[in-house]
Amino acid sequence: MQQHIEALKDAKACPLWHDPEVMPEVLPSLATDEKCELLIVGGGFTGLWAAMQAKERKPDADIILIEQTFVGDGASGRCGGFLSTSLAHGETNVAHRFSAEADRLQELGTQNMKELLETLDRYNIDARYEKTGVMDVALDPDSAVDMHSEYKQAKANGEDVVWFDKDAVRKQVNSPTFFGGLWHRRGQDGVVDPGRLCWGLKEVLLNQLGVRIFEETRLLGVEPVGKEGMRANCEGGVIHSEKILLATNAFTSSIKKIRRSVIPVWDYQIATEPLTGEQLEKIGWGQSRHALGDYSNMFHYFRMTKDNRITYGGGAAVRYYFNRGIDEKFAEAPDLYEQLAQEFFATFPQLDDVRFSHKWGGIIATSTRFCMVPGVTYDGRLAWSVGYTGHGVGASRFGARIGIELLGYQPSDILEMQFVTAKVLPWAPEPFRWLGVKFTQNALIKADKNGGKRGLWLKFLDMLGLGFTC
Numbered sequence: 430m431q432q433h434i435e436a437l438k439d440a441k442a443c444p445l446w447h448d449p450e451v452m453p454e455v456l457p458s459l460a461t462d463e464k465c466e467l468l469i470v471g472g473g474f475t476g477l478w479a480a481m482q483a484k485e486r487k488p489d490a491d492i493i494l495i496e497q498t499f500v501g502d503g504a505s506g507r508c509g510g511f512l513s514t515s516l517a518h519g520e521t522n523v524a525h526r527f528s529a530e531a532d533r534l535q536e537l538g539t540q541n542m543k544e545l546l547e548t549l550d551r552y553n554i555d556a557r558y559e560k561t562g563v564m565d566v567a568l569d570p571d572s573a574v575d576m577h578s579e580y581k582q583a584k585a586n587g588e589d590v591v592w593f594d595k596d597a598v599r600k601q602v603n604s605p606t607f608f609g610g611l612w613h614r615r616g617q618d619g620v621v622d623p624g625r626l627c628w629g630l631k632e633v634l635l636n637q638l639g640v641r642i643f644e645e646t647r648l649l650g651v652e653p654v655g656k657e658g659m660r661a662n663c664e665g666g667v668i669h670s671e672k673i674l675l676a677t678n679a680f681t682s683s684i685k686k687i688r689r690s691v692i693p694v695w696d697y698q699i700a701t702e703p704l705t706g707e708q709l710e711k712i713g714w715g716q717s718r719h720a721l722g723d724y725s726n727m728f729h730y731f732r733m734t735k736d737n738r739i740t741y742g743g744g745a746a747v748r749y750y751f752n753r754g755i756d757e758k759f760a761e762a763p764d765l766y767e768q769l770a771q772e773f774f775a776t777f778p779q780l781d782d783v784r785f786s787h788k789w790g791g792i793i794a795t796s797t798r799f800c801m802v803p804g805v806t807y808d809g810r811l812a813w814s815v816g817y818t819g820h821g822v823g824a825s826r827f828g829a830r831i832g833i834e835l836l837g838y839q840p841s842d843i844l845e846m847q848f849v850t851a852k853v854l855p856w857a858p859e860p861f862r863w864l865g866v867k868f869t870q871n872a873l874i875k876a877d878k879n880g881g882k883r884g885l886w887l888k889f890l891d892m893l894g895l896g897f898t899c
């Protein structure tokens with residue numbers, strides 16, 4: 430049997446972060462009709478942070494949070510755990526779309542990160558945060574040259590970046606595929622265990638802040654009642670509330686505007702067993718522990734965990750399935766896990782005795798602007814914040830803030846920002862959507878094989894600001 434297939438043989442089809450030893454029990458589902466001030470739908474980071482911040486702003490607010498399966502079962506409990514200050518998917522996207530608000534977004538991102546970490550401290554939530562920054566690694570000499578120019582530009586702009594040439598980067602993390610490294614320290618950027626972050630927030634909301642949480646409770650539809658109320662039809666009962674926040678990411682929404690603004694893109698990951706001291710020494714990564722991303726269009730992201738595993742995901746193993754496929758069956762993707770395992774061993778051939786313990790997939794909510802899409806309707810009674818496009822661990826706390834401010838919880842001047850008010854281009858209907866994503870993905874893979882050189886289609890998309898990325 431080939432090495433990568435053998436190494437995957439006993440991998441559990443389950444997110445690494447869903448560790449049964451730390452996962453709390455699933456709470457009872459809704460069984461009767463209920464009433465509250467604010468109903469939050471979705472038990473991922475957006476929903477959890479929205480409940481937290483609404484309580485901070487109005488401690489006596491009566492809040493219910495419902496989740497169709499269990500808290501952390503969506504993207505939040507399946508992600509890579511890269512915690513970034515950026516609110517809009519990185520500087521390039523900001524420069525392209527929100528250049529007039531770049532400084533303000535930077536300031537708000539820094540404030541968001543500071544408050545996020547302070548909240549973890551305040552409530553003693555152990556999300557296994559490590560301040561690692563993120564290092565991009567160049568996979569060929571030409572990319573290393575481009576990356577070095579980027580480094581000089583970033584340095585000139587006053588950014589906190591460090592350059593490693595080929596020898597230096599391999600001393601940080603020893604891979605024969607690395608030709609340069611650009612370490613973005615960006616303040617507090619780092620990694621977390623996203624599962625522990627979800628369970629920690631859930632515990633505080635439930636036991637310290639008095640938020641009522643119903644799991645295994647699916648929202649079926651919403652409708653306004655008179656001029657002041659909302660009615661949410663859920664499995665198990667009806668919830669009457671003054672306001673509703675939809676924190677439902679890329680899951681199919683009954684609200685057309687949400688449905689058209691995001692598409693579900695599946696992204697896959699594998700995780701190794703904890704590395705032994707000897708294995709760690711072979712790659713040297715145990716010293717620096719930078720979170721890594723390769724410098725390409727279809728980039729891999731990989732990191733170490735507190736117990737010295739490596740999680741490895743992304744690359745060309747991302748998929749959009751026709752007509753918004755979100756069925757759990759898409760998590761079974763043996764060929765994609767094999768592809769990832771093969772790429773892992775190409776990156777770290779010294780780890781030829783390592784085995785994978787977990788493999789899993791999750792849904793990224795991709796918007797046409799590649800960052801969050803907030804919105805509000807029914808005279809300020811129903812709001813949403815979705816579409817972080819692979820960059821939502823930190824940004825979702827800010828998305829949650831926008832969501833609750835749109836519902837009237839201490840609204841501030843952020844609601845006037847173009848970032849919040851700008852109209853978002855909807856995705857094209859099928860089959861154009863599927864064809865467009867497929868075609869673009871192939872063009873990106875081709876560009877990566879071609880030293881990053883973008884073909885005509887990608888140049889055209891760049892012109893429109895639609896060069897696809899996760």
Ligand SMILES: Cc1cc2nc3c(=O)[nH]c(=O)nc-3n(C[C@H](O)[C@H](O)[C@H](O)COP(=O)(O)OP(=O)(O)OC[C@H]3O[C@@H](n4cnc5c(N)ncnc54)[C@H](O)[C@@H]3O)c2cc1C
Binds near residue numbers: 681
């Ligand atoms: C594989 C993967 C890797 C990623 N890696 C990173 C990373 O390293 N760094 C980063 O910043 N971002 C990353 N992301 C993106 C990040 O995880 C998301 O942007 C973020 O978690 C979104 O949080 P959310 O609460 O909006 O959505 P989710 O966590 O998806 O939560 C939405 C919840 O709503 C529930 N729901 C939906 N519909 C209903 C309904 N009708 N009734 C009741 N409940 C409902 C769902 O079950 C789900 O739990 C990654 C995503 C994936 C999938």
